[in-house]
Amino acid sequence: MKTKVHSLLICFVTILPFLELFAGPPEKTQFQWKWTNNQVLELNEYHDVFFRVGTKTVEREDKNRVVMKTKQCSQDSCLVNAWFDTYLRYGKTSGPFWKDKEFLSDFTLFRNGRYEVPNEFIMPNLRSFPSFPENAVSVSDVWKLPAEESFDFSSERIRVKVTPEYTFQGIFPWKEGNYSGNCEKISYTYPIFYTKAESERMAPNVPYKIFGFATGTVFFNATKGVPEFKEVKLSYTFIYPNGTVQEANFHIKGVYFLRNQVNAKDKESIREDILNDLIVGYTKDGLPNGLRITPAYRPGNGKPNANPNGIGEPTGTLITNQNPDLNSPSKLIPEGEDPNKIAEQLPVKVRTSEDGIVFSLDSILFDFNDSKLKPDAESAVAKIAEILKKYPDREIRVSGHTDNIGKKEYNQKLSEERAKSVLHSLVDNYKMDEKQISFRGYADDLPVAPNDTEENRHKNRRVEITLVLD
Secondary structure (H helix, E strand, C coil), X not given: CHHHHHHHHHHHHHHHXXXXXXXXXXCCECCCCCCCCCEEEEEEEEEEEEEEECCEEEEEEEEEEEEEEEEEECCCEEEEEEEEEEEEEXXXXXXXXXXXXXXXXXXXXXXXXXXECCCCCCCCCEECCCCCCCCCECCCCEEECCEEEEEECCCCEEEEEECCEEEEEEEEEEEECCEEEEEEEEEEEEEEEEECCCCCCCCCCCCCEEEEEEEEEEEEECCCCEEEEEXXXXXXXXXXXXXXXXXXXEEEEEEEEEEECCCHHHHHHHHHHHHHHHHHHHHHHCCHHHEEEEEEECCCCCCCCCCHHHCCCEEEEEEEECCCCCCCCCEEECCCCCHHHHHCCCCEEEEECCCEXXXXXXXXXXXXXXXXXXXXXXXXXXXXXXXXXXCCCCCEEEEEECCCCCCHHHHHHHHHHHHHHHHHHHHHHCCCCHHHEEEEECCCCCCXXXXXXXXXXXXXXXXXXXXXXX
16 A cells, blocks of 8 residues: 555656646736826825934934826837925824925836936935836846935936846735735845045035935836835935934835826716705705705606606706795795805815815814814815715815915914814814825915905915816
């Protein structure tokens, strides 16, 4: 019996290699960007940041929103127009994000992932990650291609050439918060070394030595030709001419969203939908005698507000009495009535802007020189929150504004506090994602009317909530 088992094992050992001779070659994957004209790729990054200088340490969380639009694409590259919004908050993931800086950039992205960035642009500061070989690759294949990191200091920019080593890991799932996917995974690592030449001028606030390392993972959808998710760890040591040594560590996670560009007509259509939702929300809760605005149709079955089986066409807006104890007559707003005239009565105004759709809450929602929301303000924020939740992948910015009366410092603080009041209401009372929202106070820097009359100054004392579409 023992002899038979031994013979059987030998049989399997000798047959398996023989069978492998008939297996086909391993499947290969060709990586390249497949962007086309009029597309937008948005990247939302979150950075855990740690700084150390001597015994002093600082922890911070940064958020970067990167929007890249294709201006023109050819067979081998796309000319990209991009802007980079940066946000930060101090401490370990506590409190709202403060909107910090904005950067514009025009650069060329080649199909293999290589960047060409003109010298006048700071961003993107990590360039040519990842880059792909010309030939298709198999799982576990390794390649090296040049890339660059750009460090922007107050008086000088340092560009460091690096050579990442990439490995194709295969297809894996990824998940970050509410987002997930399943696509090709590429990992990479590289060291960073930089020493300024002795012949170059030394500036006290610019390091003359930089060293460190980086490890990264990119989930790149080879079928769609765009990335879906990335995670990067960066560790730097900066040595300054005066002997100061600074350490900086970044843990970065970023989710990509691909969509078509939103034009002016699209924005206006979205604004009209939002305005109708806002009107319905207010008339449901806020008009006297329980009146409510609902769609009205030409009679298709003898009932003025019914349209079974698609019979009849919309003719306007029907205000109906929702309270059976009241006998207020219904009123039909004629076809062609501008809903903006109805909206003028609301404490929230809705308009389009270069960035997207803006909800403007004027100063009647705050007491004079106060940043605490009044009851009417809470009601307005509640209705806006319900609308914003329909756009879960979009950024939301809350901005505070004042008139030009009073000292600049005071107005700056008041505008920030009012913006934070609205932000905290969205997050605390209506459970919106804090990472999706940022705030900034602008004092009297961005008036919507001249500060020459009390009526115009009233318009400038406001808080705005922007649903970012670009």
